[in-house]
Amino acid sequence: MKLISVNVAQVGPLFGPVPANGRQVATAIHKQxxxxPVAVGRxxxxxxxxxxxxxxxxxxKAVYAYPLEHYAFWQTQRRLAGKxxxxxxxxxxxxxxxxxxxLEDACWIxxxxxxxxALLEVSEVRTPCFKLNVKMGLSHAARLMDQSGHTGFYLRVLRPGMIAAGDAVTVLPGPRSLTIAQINAGRRTARQPDLF
Incomplete structure (x- = not known):
């Protein structure tokens, strides 16, 4: 397992330049x-x-991690949508x-x-919001993330430290009672089986 990229963003506008109606939404989703090395604090x-x-x-929810393996899924979805x-x-x-x-099926709370x-702890699943739709240029990106189970996961910082792209990721097993994938599956079955 490996850390491929470390990505950050400051708060800025979701829609880029202020739209004609003058409304704007603040976000830090535009990570780069x-x-x-980057310092990780609590x-x-x-x-x-x-x-x-x-x-x-x-x-x-100090740090959000996402598997590189899911990028192909998003590339396909964007291509199918003409993006x-x-x-x-x-x-x-x-x-x-x-x-x-x-991946989510091998990642346990x-x-x-x-x-x-640094030492991080898997803390919870991501629940996507409408900002992902705008970021991905897909009106149903948040639903796609929920339905696919490609949510990634949040991390708590147990020990602050320095991290950098290319670092190895070593998993130290916790109680192993619930995976991110199991949480995602439970959320899907609690809703309509097909949202799109």
Whole structure:
């Protein structure tokens, strides 16, 4: 398992330039890869922010990780929607950490991830909002994320430290009672079986 990219963003406008109606939505979903080591503190990465702390951030959602393996799914969805074949840049799903080799079915709540000198703990699943639709250019991206189970996961910072792209990710098993995939499956069965 490997950390492919470390991605950060400051709060900015969701829609780019202010639209004609003058309304704007603040977001930090537009993550961009950064080079070199990045400090990870109890509330997240240096240089990163969260626009809506009711839904993002805080100790339980300090860092968001997303599997690189799901990028092909999103490329296909964008191509089918006529959005072209341009490669998605790491951080495109709003993640702080683009990881390889750690999918939702092998990621358990309470597992600890040793990355660089930091120690992180899998804390909860991501619940996507409408901002993902805008970011991906797909009106149903949030529903696609829910339905596919390609949600990624949030991490709590147990030990602050330094991380960098290319670092190995070592999983230290937690209680192993519930995977991110099981949570996703439970959320799907609690809703309509087909939302689109």
């Amino acid at each position: 890869p950064v080079a070199g 509330l997240g990465l240096d240089g990163d922010a969260q626009a809506d702390r009711r839904l993002h951030g805080g100790p339980g 072209g074949d341009a490669a998605l840049v790491h951080g495109a799903l709003g993640e702080n950490l683009t990881v390889q080799g750690l 309470g597992d600890r991830l040793a990355v660089g000198t």
